Amino acid sequence: MATALRPVQTAVYQKLTGSTALMALVSGIFDEVPEPAPYPYVSFGSILEYPDDAHDRQGLDVLVTLHVWSKALGNGQAADIFAALDAALDRVPLAVAGFTDVSIKHTQHQSIKDPDPDVRHINATYRVRLTRLT
Structure with a gap:
Protein backbone atom coordinates (compact mmCIF):
# COMPACT_ATOMS: atom_id res chain seq x y z
CA MET A 1 0.00 0.00 0.00
CA ALA A 2 1.33 3.40 -0.95
CA THR A 3 0.59 6.12 1.54
CA ALA A 4 -0.84 9.51 0.62
CA LEU A 5 0.05 11.18 3.94
CA ARG A 6 2.91 13.36 2.70
CA PRO A 7 1.43 14.18 -0.74
CA VAL A 8 -1.92 15.15 0.81
CA GLN A 9 -0.33 17.35 3.47
CA THR A 10 1.84 19.00 0.80
CA ALA A 11 -1.18 19.65 -1.44
CA VAL A 12 -3.26 21.08 1.43
CA TYR A 13 -0.35 23.26 2.57
CA GLN A 14 0.11 24.62 -0.96
CA LYS A 15 -3.60 25.33 -1.29
CA LEU A 16 -3.71 27.18 2.05
CA THR A 17 -0.55 29.22 1.52
CA GLY A 18 -1.79 30.07 -1.97
CA SER A 19 -4.95 31.67 -0.54
CA THR A 20 -4.35 35.42 -0.33
CA ALA A 21 -7.53 35.82 1.74
CA LEU A 22 -6.33 33.32 4.36
CA MET A 23 -2.71 34.46 4.39
CA ALA A 24 -3.85 38.06 4.99
CA LEU A 25 -5.39 36.89 8.28
CA VAL A 26 -2.67 34.64 9.74
CA SER A 27 1.03 34.77 10.52
CA GLY A 28 1.54 31.36 8.91
CA ILE A 29 0.51 27.78 8.27
CA PHE A 30 2.59 25.40 10.39
CA ASP A 31 3.32 21.70 10.60
CA GLU A 32 5.54 22.29 13.63
CA VAL A 33 4.56 25.48 15.43
CA PRO A 34 7.56 27.66 16.35
CA GLU A 35 7.94 28.86 19.93
CA PRO A 36 6.81 31.41 20.77
CA ALA A 37 3.99 31.00 18.28
CA PRO A 38 3.02 34.17 16.39
CA TYR A 39 -0.78 34.43 16.75
CA PRO A 40 -3.03 34.03 14.82
CA TYR A 41 -2.01 30.96 12.84
CA VAL A 42 -3.16 27.63 11.43
CA SER A 43 -1.48 24.33 12.28
CA PHE A 44 -1.78 20.78 11.02
CA GLY A 45 -3.15 18.24 13.46
CA SER A 46 -3.67 14.54 12.88
CA ILE A 47 -3.91 12.98 9.44
CA LEU A 48 -5.69 9.63 9.32
CA GLU A 49 -5.63 7.35 6.29
CA TYR A 50 -7.98 4.48 5.44
CA PRO A 51 -7.96 2.13 2.45
CA ASP A 52 -10.90 2.65 0.09
CA ASP A 53 -9.99 0.43 -2.86
CA ALA A 54 -11.85 -0.14 -6.09
CA HIS A 55 -11.75 -3.56 -7.75
CA ASP A 56 -8.50 -2.92 -9.56
CA ARG A 57 -7.09 0.27 -8.06
CA GLN A 58 -5.89 1.47 -4.68
CA GLY A 59 -8.14 4.13 -3.22
CA LEU A 60 -7.62 6.07 -0.03
CA ASP A 61 -9.79 8.09 2.30
CA VAL A 62 -7.69 10.63 4.23
CA LEU A 63 -8.94 12.79 7.13
CA VAL A 64 -6.91 15.96 7.66
CA THR A 65 -7.42 17.98 10.85
CA LEU A 66 -6.42 21.64 10.86
CA HIS A 67 -6.35 23.96 13.87
CA VAL A 68 -7.02 27.70 13.94
CA PRO A 93 -9.80 21.13 -6.92
CA LEU A 94 -6.76 19.68 -5.19
CA ALA A 95 -3.76 18.24 -7.05
CA VAL A 96 -2.07 15.44 -5.09
CA ALA A 97 1.15 14.04 -6.57
CA GLY A 98 0.80 10.38 -7.57
CA PHE A 99 -2.99 10.32 -7.27
CA THR A 100 -6.07 10.98 -9.39
CA ASP A 101 -9.81 11.40 -8.78
CA VAL A 102 -9.02 13.71 -5.86
CA SER A 103 -11.81 15.41 -3.95
CA ILE A 104 -11.76 17.33 -0.68
CA LYS A 105 -14.77 18.11 1.48
CA HIS A 106 -15.28 19.73 4.89
CA THR A 107 -16.68 17.18 7.35
CA GLN A 108 -16.81 19.02 10.70
CA HIS A 109 -15.43 21.83 12.78
CA GLN A 110 -15.78 22.94 16.37
CA SER A 111 -14.82 25.81 18.60
CA ILE A 112 -12.93 24.52 21.64
CA LYS A 113 -12.35 26.11 25.04
CA ASP A 114 -8.60 26.23 25.46
CA PRO A 115 -7.03 25.83 28.93
CA ASP A 116 -5.45 29.25 28.32
CA PRO A 117 -8.40 31.69 28.58
CA ASP A 118 -6.64 34.09 26.17
CA VAL A 119 -6.53 31.52 23.35
CA ARG A 120 -9.35 30.85 20.88
CA HIS A 121 -9.19 27.51 19.05
CA ILE A 122 -11.19 25.99 16.20
CA ASN A 123 -10.41 22.58 14.77
CA ALA A 124 -11.70 21.47 11.39
CA THR A 125 -11.56 18.14 9.58
CA TYR A 126 -11.49 17.62 5.83
CA ARG A 127 -11.98 14.33 3.98
CA VAL A 128 -9.75 13.78 0.96
CA ARG A 129 -10.70 10.91 -1.33
CA LEU A 130 -8.24 9.82 -3.98
CA THR A 131 -7.07 6.98 -6.19
CA ARG A 132 -3.46 5.98 -6.72
CA LEU A 133 -2.18 6.36 -10.27
CA THR A 134 -1.30 2.98 -11.76
Missing part, protein backbone atom coordinates in the same frame (compact mmCIF):
# COMPACT_ATOMS: atom_id res chain seq x y z
CA TRP A 69 -5.39 29.58 16.84
CA SER A 70 -6.12 33.17 17.88
CA LYS A 71 -5.59 35.43 20.88
CA ALA A 72 -8.08 38.08 19.78
CA LEU A 73 -10.87 38.92 22.22
CA GLY A 74 -13.93 36.79 21.46
CA ASN A 75 -14.34 34.19 18.74
CA GLY A 76 -14.69 36.54 15.76
CA GLN A 77 -11.12 36.44 14.49
CA ALA A 78 -10.89 32.64 14.73
CA ALA A 79 -14.23 32.31 12.92
CA ASP A 80 -13.06 34.63 10.14
CA ILE A 81 -9.85 32.63 9.74
CA PHE A 82 -11.81 29.37 9.62
CA ALA A 83 -14.13 30.83 6.96
CA ALA A 84 -11.12 31.75 4.78
CA LEU A 85 -9.56 28.32 5.39
CA ASP A 86 -12.81 26.61 4.43
CA ALA A 87 -13.16 28.72 1.28
CA ALA A 88 -9.64 27.64 0.25
CA LEU A 89 -10.31 23.90 0.71
CA ASP A 90 -13.95 22.79 0.70
CA ARG A 91 -14.88 21.25 -2.66
CA VAL A 92 -11.95 23.00 -4.36
Whole structure:
Protein backbone atom coordinates (compact mmCIF):
# COMPACT_ATOMS: atom_id res chain seq x y z
CA MET A 1 0.00 0.00 0.00
CA ALA A 2 1.33 3.40 -0.95
CA THR A 3 0.59 6.12 1.54
CA ALA A 4 -0.84 9.51 0.62
CA LEU A 5 0.05 11.18 3.94
CA ARG A 6 2.91 13.36 2.70
CA PRO A 7 1.43 14.18 -0.74
CA VAL A 8 -1.92 15.15 0.81
CA GLN A 9 -0.33 17.35 3.47
CA THR A 10 1.84 19.00 0.80
CA ALA A 11 -1.18 19.65 -1.44
CA VAL A 12 -3.26 21.08 1.43
CA TYR A 13 -0.35 23.26 2.57
CA GLN A 14 0.11 24.62 -0.96
CA LYS A 15 -3.60 25.33 -1.29
CA LEU A 16 -3.71 27.18 2.05
CA THR A 17 -0.55 29.22 1.52
CA GLY A 18 -1.79 30.07 -1.97
CA SER A 19 -4.95 31.67 -0.54
CA THR A 20 -4.35 35.42 -0.33
CA ALA A 21 -7.53 35.82 1.74
CA LEU A 22 -6.33 33.32 4.36
CA MET A 23 -2.71 34.46 4.39
CA ALA A 24 -3.85 38.06 4.99
CA LEU A 25 -5.39 36.89 8.28
CA VAL A 26 -2.67 34.64 9.74
CA SER A 27 1.03 34.77 10.52
CA GLY A 28 1.54 31.36 8.91
CA ILE A 29 0.51 27.78 8.27
CA PHE A 30 2.59 25.40 10.39
CA ASP A 31 3.32 21.70 10.60
CA GLU A 32 5.54 22.29 13.63
CA VAL A 33 4.56 25.48 15.43
CA PRO A 34 7.56 27.66 16.35
CA GLU A 35 7.94 28.86 19.93
CA PRO A 36 6.81 31.41 20.77
CA ALA A 37 3.99 31.00 18.28
CA PRO A 38 3.02 34.17 16.39
CA TYR A 39 -0.78 34.43 16.75
CA PRO A 40 -3.03 34.03 14.82
CA TYR A 41 -2.01 30.96 12.84
CA VAL A 42 -3.16 27.63 11.43
CA SER A 43 -1.48 24.33 12.28
CA PHE A 44 -1.78 20.78 11.02
CA GLY A 45 -3.15 18.24 13.46
CA SER A 46 -3.67 14.54 12.88
CA ILE A 47 -3.91 12.98 9.44
CA LEU A 48 -5.69 9.63 9.32
CA GLU A 49 -5.63 7.35 6.29
CA TYR A 50 -7.98 4.48 5.44
CA PRO A 51 -7.96 2.13 2.45
CA ASP A 52 -10.90 2.65 0.09
CA ASP A 53 -9.99 0.43 -2.86
CA ALA A 54 -11.85 -0.14 -6.09
CA HIS A 55 -11.75 -3.56 -7.75
CA ASP A 56 -8.50 -2.92 -9.56
CA ARG A 57 -7.09 0.27 -8.06
CA GLN A 58 -5.89 1.47 -4.68
CA GLY A 59 -8.14 4.13 -3.22
CA LEU A 60 -7.62 6.07 -0.03
CA ASP A 61 -9.79 8.09 2.30
CA VAL A 62 -7.69 10.63 4.23
CA LEU A 63 -8.94 12.79 7.13
CA VAL A 64 -6.91 15.96 7.66
CA THR A 65 -7.42 17.98 10.85
CA LEU A 66 -6.42 21.64 10.86
CA HIS A 67 -6.35 23.96 13.87
CA VAL A 68 -7.02 27.70 13.94
CA TRP A 69 -5.39 29.58 16.84
CA SER A 70 -6.12 33.17 17.88
CA LYS A 71 -5.59 35.43 20.88
CA ALA A 72 -8.08 38.08 19.78
CA LEU A 73 -10.87 38.92 22.22
CA GLY A 74 -13.93 36.79 21.46
CA ASN A 75 -14.34 34.19 18.74
CA GLY A 76 -14.69 36.54 15.76
CA GLN A 77 -11.12 36.44 14.49
CA ALA A 78 -10.89 32.64 14.73
CA ALA A 79 -14.23 32.31 12.92
CA ASP A 80 -13.06 34.63 10.14
CA ILE A 81 -9.85 32.63 9.74
CA PHE A 82 -11.81 29.37 9.62
CA ALA A 83 -14.13 30.83 6.96
CA ALA A 84 -11.12 31.75 4.78
CA LEU A 85 -9.56 28.32 5.39
CA ASP A 86 -12.81 26.61 4.43
CA ALA A 87 -13.16 28.72 1.28
CA ALA A 88 -9.64 27.64 0.25
CA LEU A 89 -10.31 23.90 0.71
CA ASP A 90 -13.95 22.79 0.70
CA ARG A 91 -14.88 21.25 -2.66
CA VAL A 92 -11.95 23.00 -4.36
CA PRO A 93 -9.80 21.13 -6.92
CA LEU A 94 -6.76 19.68 -5.19
CA ALA A 95 -3.76 18.24 -7.05
CA VAL A 96 -2.07 15.44 -5.09
CA ALA A 97 1.15 14.04 -6.57
CA GLY A 98 0.80 10.38 -7.57
CA PHE A 99 -2.99 10.32 -7.27
CA THR A 100 -6.07 10.98 -9.39
CA ASP A 101 -9.81 11.40 -8.78
CA VAL A 102 -9.02 13.71 -5.86
CA SER A 103 -11.81 15.41 -3.95
CA ILE A 104 -11.76 17.33 -0.68
CA LYS A 105 -14.77 18.11 1.48
CA HIS A 106 -15.28 19.73 4.89
CA THR A 107 -16.68 17.18 7.35
CA GLN A 108 -16.81 19.02 10.70
CA HIS A 109 -15.43 21.83 12.78
CA GLN A 110 -15.78 22.94 16.37
CA SER A 111 -14.82 25.81 18.60
CA ILE A 112 -12.93 24.52 21.64
CA LYS A 113 -12.35 26.11 25.04
CA ASP A 114 -8.60 26.23 25.46
CA PRO A 115 -7.03 25.83 28.93
CA ASP A 116 -5.45 29.25 28.32
CA PRO A 117 -8.40 31.69 28.58
CA ASP A 118 -6.64 34.09 26.17
CA VAL A 119 -6.53 31.52 23.35
CA ARG A 120 -9.35 30.85 20.88
CA HIS A 121 -9.19 27.51 19.05
CA ILE A 122 -11.19 25.99 16.20
CA ASN A 123 -10.41 22.58 14.77
CA ALA A 124 -11.70 21.47 11.39
CA THR A 125 -11.56 18.14 9.58
CA TYR A 126 -11.49 17.62 5.83
CA ARG A 127 -11.98 14.33 3.98
CA VAL A 128 -9.75 13.78 0.96
CA ARG A 129 -10.70 10.91 -1.33
CA LEU A 130 -8.24 9.82 -3.98
CA THR A 131 -7.07 6.98 -6.19
CA ARG A 132 -3.46 5.98 -6.72
CA LEU A 133 -2.18 6.36 -10.27
CA THR A 134 -1.30 2.98 -11.76
